Amino acid sequence: AQSVTQLDSHVSVSEGTPVLLRCNYSSSYSPSLFWYVQHPNKGLQLLLKYTSAATLVKGINGFEAEFKKSETSFHLTKPSAHMSDAAEYFCVVSDHSGGSQGNLIFGKGTKLSVKP
Amino acid sequence: EAGVAQSPRYKIIEKRQSVAFWCNPISGHATLYWYQQILGQGPKLLIQFQNNGVVDDSQLPKDRFSAERLKGVDSTLKIQPAKLEDSAVYLCASSFAGTASDTQYFGPGTRLTVL
Secondary structure, eight states: OOEEEESOSEEEEETTSOEEEOEEEEOSSOOOEEEEEEOTTSOEEEEEEEOSSOSEEEOGGGOEEEEETTTTEEEEEESSOOGGGOEEEEEEEEOOSGGGTTOEEEOOOEEEEEEO | OOOOEEEOSEEEEOTTOOEEEEEEOOTTOOEEEEEEEOTTSOOEEEEEEETTEEEEOTTSOTTTEEEEOTTSSOEEEEESSOOGGGOEEEEEEEESSOOTTSOOEEOOOEEEEEO
16 A cells, blocks of 8 residues: 655745755555645645656756655755745655556645745 | 636535535546545545546545536535534545546635534
């Protein structure tokens, strides 16, 4: 069975400093991995996804993530935080098993706060 | 391109009442999902449709929840009777083919409060 663990429930950074949101996954298959962002009272938006191509994935708004199979990790990074990055971030693995292909399994989320 | 539409955006009901949510996916998307997101948690899949057939409803509490996608386009999710623990945001998502690597696009959600 697939699962994801987001290692921090809350991360606080200052504007202009780097962002690191950590995620570890468990999967019996070669996984598809995603990062979604959820701003308050808004829907989930895809930041980026990994689907067995390049291990370094670039997403929207300057975010990127690196797939490391040996470490079963898919950490999300951004070189310089902006106030507008404050939101909840979800690491997600896609279920490859049988008839449930495409079902997304979400982590518990990391709330990112950005201080001026 | 229009996104996933959901209505209503907010709903407040008393326990034991019934409620229905509506979703219209992105045009051309064969796969439609309903998720439940309880406050402070990540969304959890309730049901997955491929066109108008159910692919996975293993986590749908079938004694009180039902869903349909009659013409393979829009969908309704119903709760009858509602319990306090059903208070959550109900998210609808759609994808083109429903494969593991396919991107799912989410609607804004319906926030349900059960009193």
